[in-house]
Amino acid sequence: MTQTMSGGSVRPATLLAGQNVLHPHSPAEHSITVLWWVMLGGAWIGLTLVAVLLVLGWVRRNRDALPFGGGERAATRLVVGLGIVTPILVLTGLFLWSDIFVIRSTAAPARGSTALTVQVTGHQWFWEIRYPGMKAVTANELHIPVDTRVNVVGTTADVIHSLWVPELNRKIDLIPGRTNSVLLYADRVGTYPGQCAEFCGLQHAHMELLVVAEPRARFEQWLHGESGSARPGTGAEAQRGQQLFLTEGCADCHQIRGTSAQGQVGPDLTHVASRTTLAGATIPNDRTDLTAWLRDPQRAKPGNKMPELPLSSRDIAALVSYLEELK
Template sequence: MPQPKRTRRVEGDGNNQRHAHQRVAGPQGPDIMPAIGCDAVGEGGTAGREGRRPRDHPNDGFHEPVFHSIGNYPSRPSFSVRRANLDVERMGVESTRSRLVRRLRTRSGDWGGLLLGVTGSGCSGIQSALDPAGADAARIYWLTIILAIGGALIFVGVTALLLYAIFAAPARRAWLGGRRTIVYGGLAFPIATLSLLLPYGLTVMRDVDAPAEDALQIEIIGEQYWWRVRYPASREQPEIVTANELRLPVGQPITISVTATDVIHSLWIPNFGGKIDMIPGRVNRLSFTAERAGRYRGVCAEFCGDQHARMAFDVLVVDAAGFAAWRAAQAEGAREPPTPFLQRGRDLFRSGGCGSCHAVRGIEASGTFGPDLTHVGSRRTIGAGQLPNNIGTLAGWIANTQHIKPGVRMPSYGMLSGEDLRALAGYVESLK
C-alpha cells in the first residue's frame, strides 16, 4: 500500500526557502494531504513547532520571510508580523486623526457659544470686576487683563504645537523633542514670564492695600446670613447702625474694618476691589475709593452655610450732600405712626416679641441679635438682598421666613391673621 508523504522544513536563507519543502515518504502510504507550514502557527500554536528555530539562534531578533507550498499551487509569501504591526499602528493613527478633525469641526460652534456665554455672564455692571468704579479696582482689572491675554497667547501656542505634533509628518516634527526646544520652551520661557509678572503683581498689591489718612471709617460684621453695618461716631455725626446696605460718598477714600461673629465670611464688592476674609476674633481692613456714583452689589465670597448664596447687600454711592443728608436722617429715631392702622402694627411689634431681637430707636425695642430696624423702610431690599422692600414682601417674609430663607435665626410668624400681618408689615415698612 502506498505510504503518505510528509513535508519537512529545511532551514536556510530566504532565497533557498522557496524550495525548502520536499516530499518524504511516510509509513502509511501515498499523499493524503500536503502539509502546511506557517510561521504564525509556530509562534502561537503547537503544530509545526518542530520546524521552529531554536531561541538561541543568532538571528532571533527579526522575522525572516517564510514561503509555503499547498498542493500543486505555487508558493505565496505570508505577511510579516512586524509589517502587520506597522499597518495596524498606521491605521490607528489615521483613525484617531480623522476622528479628532471631525470632532473639532462639529464642536467648534458649541465651544464658541460656551465662550460667549461665560464671558457674557460676567458683564453685569452692578456686580462685575470687569466694570471697575475706582482706582484700586482698575489696578486689579488691568492685572487681570494682562494675565488673561498672556494666558490666552500661551494656550494658543501650546495648542498649535500640540496640533502640529499630531498632524505634521514625523520628519518635520522631530525638532519638538530636541534639547533646545525643551530648554527654551520648558524652562527659560516660564522663568522669564513669571519673573516679569511677580514684581508687577507685588506693586499692585502694595498700591491697593494702602489706606488714606482722611478715609471714612466703616465697620461691617458678617453674621449668618446678613450684614451688620456700623458707622462710628465722628466729630459731626453720631454713631449709626444699619444692615444689609452700604452708603458711600463718591470720591472720598473709604476704609472698611471687617470681622465676623459666628463663622468665616468674606466681603467682596467686585466693582471696588478684591475680596477680604471676615474671621471671628480678627479685624481685617479693606481700603478703596468709589469714583463713580450708582448702585452696586456686594456678596459673601466664602462658603458660610446653607444660605451662603443668599447673603448679599446693596452698595449705594451718592454725592457728598446726599450722603450727609442720609446720615443725618439715619441718626434720628423712629417716627410716631401717623394712622391707627400703623399704630396697631407698632403694638403688634411690641407684644409679639420683635423687640427682643431687633432694635428700633424711639420705642421699647433694643434687641441686638438681629438687624437694626429703625429705618428699615428706607432700604431697597430685605432678607440680605433677596426681596424688594414693600408691604407685600415684608408680610410674606414675616409669615414664612423659614420657607423663604431656611436656616436664618428668625422664626416664621404664620400664626398671625391676615389683618394683623398687614398691620405689622405696614408699620415696619413705614420706618423710614
C-alpha cells in the same frame, strides 16, 4: 418694576446683577482687572504656541530635522528656552507686578489716608453696618460718598465670612475675634452689589450687600437721617403695629432706637423703610414682599433665624403699616 418703601425701584430678578470684576469702578479694581486681562492674553498666546507646535509635530512626525533646521542641540535649546526660561521669566514678571505694584492699590488703607470709616459685621445671614461717631446703624446697604476713600473695617459675629464687592476691590476674610480692612472707592454714582465669598451655612448664597455710592450732599443727608431715632407710628393701624412689635416677640430680636425694642439678634430696624431690599438683599422692600416675609420668613430664606410668629393677617398688616413709616 417694584416700587420700594424708600421711593426707589428695584427689579427682583436683578438683585444679583452687577457683580462683574471686569467692570471696575475704582483704581484698586482697575489694577486687578488689567492684570487679569494681561494674564488672559498671555494664556491665549501660550495656548496658541503649544497648539502650533503640536500640529507642526504631527505634520512632520516622519522627519528628523526641525522645521527651521538644526539637530539635537537646536531642539534642546528650544525646550530649555520655551519650557524653562520663558515660564520663569513670565512667572517672575507676574509675581513682581501683582505682589509689588497691584497689591499697593488693593491693600488695606494706611492710617489717616481715608475720609470715612465704616464698620461691617457679618452675621448668618446679613450684614450689620455702623458709622463710628454717629448713631447710624443699618443692614445690607452700605452708603458711601462718591469719589471718596472709605476704610471698611470688617469682622464677624459668628462664623467666618468674606466680604467682596467685585467692582470696587478685592475680598477680605472676616474671622471671629479679629478685624480686617479694605479700601472702598467708587468713581461714579451707582449701586454696586457685593457678596459673602466664604461658605457660611445654608443661606450663604443669599447673603448679599449693596454699596450705594452717592454725591456727598445726599450721603450726608442720608447719614443724618439714619442717625436719628424712629418716630412713633402715626394713624391707628401703624400705632397698633408698633404695639404689636413691642409685645409680640419682635423686640426680642430687633432694635428700633427711640423705643423699648433693644434686641441684637436680627438687623436694626430703626429706619428699615429707607432700604431698598430685605433679608440680606434677597427680596425687594415693598409692602407685598414684606407682608410675605412676616407671614412665612422660612419660605423666602430657609434656615434663617426669623421665626414664624402666630399673628393674624390683620396683625401682620398693622406691623407692615408701622414698618413702612420707619424711614
